[in-house]
Amino acid sequence: xxxxxxxxxxTAAVGFAVPAFAADTAEVGKPAPAFTLKDEAGKEHSxxxxxxxxxxxxxxxxxxxxxxxxxxxxTMQNTLKGFDANKVVWLAVNSTNTVTASADATWKKxxxxxxxxxxxxxxxxxxxxxAKTTPHMYVIDEKGVVRYAGAIDDDPRGKNATAVNHVKxxxxxxxxxxxxPAASTEPxxxxxxxxx
Amino acid sequence: xxRQRRSRWxxxxxxxxxxxxxxxxxxSSAVGSGxxxxxxxxxxGELLLDASQVKPGDTFRVGxxxxxxxxxxIYWKNPGDxxxxxxxxxxxxxxxxxxxxxxxxxxxxxxDGFIVTYGYxxxxxxxxxxxxxxxxxxxxxxxxAVDALVCRERCIPAEMxxxxxxxxxxxxxxxxxxxxxxxxxxxxVPRTAQAxxxxxxxxxxxxxxxxxxxxxxTLTVSATDGQALPGVEPGFFVPERVRxxxxxxxxxxxxxxxxxxxxxxxxxxKEEPRLKGVLxxxxxxxxxxxxxxxxxxxxxxxxxxxxxxxxxxxxxxxPSVPPPAQAQMTAPAAAAPELSLGxxxxxxxxxxxxxxxxxxxxxxxxxxxYGFTRLAQEDRxxxxxxALAYTGGIIGTxxxxxxxxxxxxxxxxSVGWGFQFQEPLFVAGVCGLLVAFALNLFGxxxxxxxxxxxAGKVDASHGLSRxxxxxxxxxxxxxxCSAPMMGTAVGFAFAAGTGTVLAIFTALGxxxxxxxCALVMIPGLAKRxxxxxAWMERAKQVLGFALLGTAxxxxxxxxxxxxxxxxxxxxxxxxxxxxxAWLYGLAQASGGTRRLVGVLAALAVLVTTGGFTLRFDxxxxxxxxxxxxxxQPWDQAAVAAALEAxxxxxxxxxxxxxxxxxxxxxxxxxxxxxxxxxxxxxVAFFVADWTRRDERITAMLSAHGRAGVPMYLxxxxxxxxxxxVLPELLxxxxxxxxxxRASGLGTDAT
Numbered sequence: 011x012x013x014x015x016x017x018x019x020x021t022a023a024v025g026f027a028v029p030a031f032a033a034d035t036a037e038v039g040k041p042a043p044a045f046t047l048k049d050e051a052g053k054e055h056s057x058x059x060x061x062x063x064x065x066x067x068x069x070x071x072x073x074x075x076x077x078x079x080x081x082x083x084x085t086m087q088n089t090l091k092g093f094d095a096n097k098v099v100w101l102a103v104n105s106t107n108t109v110t111a112s113a114d115a116t117w118k119k120x121x122x123x124x125x126x127x128x129x130x131x132x133x134x135x136x137x138x139x140x141a142k143t144t145p146h147m148y149v150i151d152e153k154g155v156v157r158y159a160g161a162i163d164d165d166p167r168g169k170n171a172t173a174v175n176h177v178k179x180x181x182x183x184x185x186x187x188x189x190x191p192a193a194s195t196e197p198x199x200x201x202x203x204x205x206x
Numbered sequence: 207x208x209r210q211r212r213s214r215w216x217x218x219x220x221x222x223x224x225x226x227x228x229x230x231x232x233x234s235s236a237v238g239s240g241x242x243x244x245x246x247x248x249x250x251g252e253l254l255l256d257a258s259q260v261k262p263g264d265t266f267r268v269g270x271x272x273x274x275x276x277x278x279x280i281y282w283k284n285p286g287d288x289x290x291x292x293x294x295x296x297x298x299x300x301x302x303x304x305x306x307x308x309x310x311x312x313x314x315x316x317x318d319g320f321i322v323t324y325g326y327x328x329x330x331x332x333x334x335x336x337x338x339x340x341x342x343x344x345x346x347x348x349x350x351a352v353d354a355l356v357c358r359e360r361c362i363p364a365e366m367x368x369x370x371x372x373x374x375x376x377x378x379x380x381x382x383x384x385x386x387x388x389x390x391x392x393x394x395v396p397r398t399a400q401a402x403x404x405x406x407x408x409x410x411x412x413x414x415x416x417x418x419x420x421x422x423x424t425l426t427v428s429a430t431d432g433q434a435l436p437g438v439e440p441g442f443f444v445p446e447r448v449r450x451x452x453x454x455x456x457x458x459x460x461x462x463x464x465x466x467x468x469x470x471x472x473x474x475x476k477e478e479p480r481l482k483g484v485l486x487x488x489x490x491x492x493x494x495x496x497x498x499x500x501x502x503x504x505x506x507x508x509x510x511x512x513x514x515x516x517x518x519x520x521x522x523x524x525p526s527v528p529p530p531a532q533a534q535m536t537a538p539a540a541a542a543p544e545l546s547l548g549x550x551x552x553x554x555x556x557x558x559x560x561x562x563x564x565x566x567x568x569x570x571x572x573x574x575x576y577g578f579t580r581l582a583q584e585d586r587x588x589x590x591x592x593a594l595a596y597t598g599g600i601i602g603t604x605x606x607x608x609x610x611x612x613x614x615x616x617x618x619x620s621v622g623w624g625f626q627f628q629e630p631l632f633v634a635g636v637c638g639l640l641v642a643f644a645l646n647l648f649g650x651x652x653x654x655x656x657x658x659x660x661a662g663k664v665d666a667s668h669g670l671s672r673x674x675x676x677x678x679x680x681x682x683x684x685x686x687c688s689a690p691m692m693g694t695a696v697g698f699a700f701a702a703g704t705g706t707v708l709a710i711f712t713a714l715g716x717x718x719x720x721x722x723c724a725l726v727m728i729p730g731l732a733k734r735x736x737x738x739x740a741w742m743e744r745a746k747q748v749l750g751f752a753l754l755g756t757a758x759x760x761x762x763x764x765x766x767x768x769x770x771x772x773x774x775x776x777x778x779x780x781x782x783x784x785x786x787a788w789l790y791g792l793a794q795a796s797g798g799t800r801r802l803v804g805v806l807a808a809l810a811v812l813v814t815t816g817g818f819t820l821r822f823d824x825x826x827x828x829x830x831x832x833x834x835x836x837x838q839p840w841d842q843a844a845v846a847a848a849l850e851a852x853x854x855x856x857x858x859x860x861x862x863x864x865x866x867x868x869x870x871x872x873x874x875x876x877x878x879x880x881x882x883x884x885x886x887x888x889v890a891f892f893v894a895d896w897t898r899r900d901e902r903i904t905a906m907l908s909a910h911g912r913a914g915v916p917m918y919l920x921x922x923x924x925x926x927x928x929x930x931v932l933p934e935l936l937x938x939x940x941x942x943x944x945x946x947r948a949s950g951l952g953t954d955a956t
Contacts, residue, residue: 037418038473074361075362075363134905137320142287142288142320142321143287143288166290167290167353192473193472193473194471194472194473196447197288198285198288198289198290199288200288200357201289201316201321201361202321203359204316204321206316206317206318
């Protein structure tokens, strides 16, 4: 009995010593938070359905000058083009509180890209991932583990002709079975306009 | 782009000429505007010099004064979570310009505190020291290319090229007007500790930082000139970006003493990271003293992500981590994701075990204890079968609950632990079950085995199915109590995949079943219990009343869900349950057709009354006086407003059906000393009532890794984005100390 009580007291003590698992955001090396969201065409996408592929998540908002700059330069489209389409999936996520499917559909047509724009007006998925800026990029490996989180490149001001594309580096490393050299970088851009 | 700006400038100039009559403005190229928005520039920039003539070799100051529209801001050198730092590039032939000096920035937060940025609103002068070359002659031209991001809700880039010429002469002539502006700006620029006559010291709680893990320490600032250091205001600390550090924050504990809390990044930096940032001592009343803080932290130790341990309170619990956790922490890195799951499973298991001590489960535990005294006399095989049945009942119900969670979640809704108590029908069902159970204990009817045929040898009231039922009841009643640790484990499960949810709930169930199973399985222990006898019948009946007491509580919960009408309906239903039980009991005592008629009659009573009474529209819950006066309903905007006003905030996430919550409210939160601490520190007290479904509250809980109530958040106005989460079981001391910390006073201060 005493032993059991001691064990219980111990577990209780540990319980108090562990206030929280922290906010379980998308952390490099940890499983990516699961989600199911509809895209601009109303089609559902779950992270789990892409298990076995590398998933790139791009937080986006067409109103943001940083996003506009990258789309003008076709940064995202060109990055995706460099990957094996059978192995890499690109999902844009829009966590702007005012997002509408039709606006994103129009934008997608204007910009001429094919990947879905997931609608997250409640911001729950964005917050689960800890997405703070547009763009904010995440690379998730075949097993659903976050392997990269941060900026698209090392050129916040868009003035560097030889910018290093962090997402490309990360995906290339994963495809060749190597560790991602810079697993996290400081994202830059506009703040995600969450509902609050 | 440039042409456009010029034409804009032309417009501006026209405006100036028209309005300001005899104002001799600066040369046109020294001012500019940017961030065009709805026909208005949101920022204006002006190149300023504090000299109107310079002698070769002399120093002067050169800067850009930014004037923003109301609500618009530009960024500090570390913009924070988003944004872009303001960049000024100099082109100054014949002049060397030093590093840009940054006045102490403001902290901007989104209303939910999720995104924190640093910068300037209204007006700021960013400047640098400059020196004219010894060979300078004639006139010097100073140009600044400004690249700023101007944000409010939206962000608009602003690019300006500003230039001004400075005559070279035999003497340096100060410009009185601009010198005032430069001096004012300089006074806001943080100085090194030495220049500010203070000494800074940092003591970390650990020898090293571990990648991906939190760290803590204490920063002390003492005045070398013997002056007392003033307190601080919200936003007093702004960290710089430091490689290897994901987050750094200071909480004021006492004047001159700060608690450092940070998270090391997942990647180790090449060099040892430093505590770097700016600190502002003082208040608007006392005046400010801004300091640069730059102190070495500790070497970073690479910890494989797999071995990531949960945050622990340093120096307190480190040695008492139970062996299984130790084993997991040192396990190889290969099985990365599984290991954090392993830890979550361990927590779930331990949490389940602790759940036995919670007030919710207590009636069931009492029941089990009673049953145990009987079982203790029996042979071990039979005892084992009962333990298995009880465990089976628990696990089965847990899995059912897990499946419900998954189904609800698949439907796109978020759920939390205890969510089922937000359903009036569920509350009614459990309440009916409790009454039926109590009546069974009173001997109104028998459960399980057939009373007539097997009467005698086998105690009908203690069949195996009854053990299963007790397991079911234990789980059902356990849900409103979120035990320590379990909150985290279930929170983890709710965010994870199907398999994880099932595994976590199973572990919870095993933990819940553990103490009872351990008790019956440990030999010798049983022999010490009192012998069965007539007292047991009475004890059984007393326990029946305990169950009725629990039913009273659920009736009260129903009041919160469906008002007085709902309570009355529930009570009517309970009468029907009692009557049904009584009829069933009568039927058990007779045989043949009469027996069938009795059972049918019991069913009929239950079904018809149930059909009439169990309609809860959920409208008009009975208003209840809060246990804490001056409590306001939780609202993000109100919380933000209170923090803005410098008030610490306490948020009580509670629900009527949460016994732990009620227990804390009655025994701790309504205590005199706690309440006076709230008053003294002007704490804004918010109650987030989760009795009924509330998506906002569910989201808030999950944001802090919890799936259910209670949860207590204490937010300091100094660090609104880093709320402190208090343990599920409160003590007056925990609350008072947390409130003190949040109000910026140390534990020693009164």
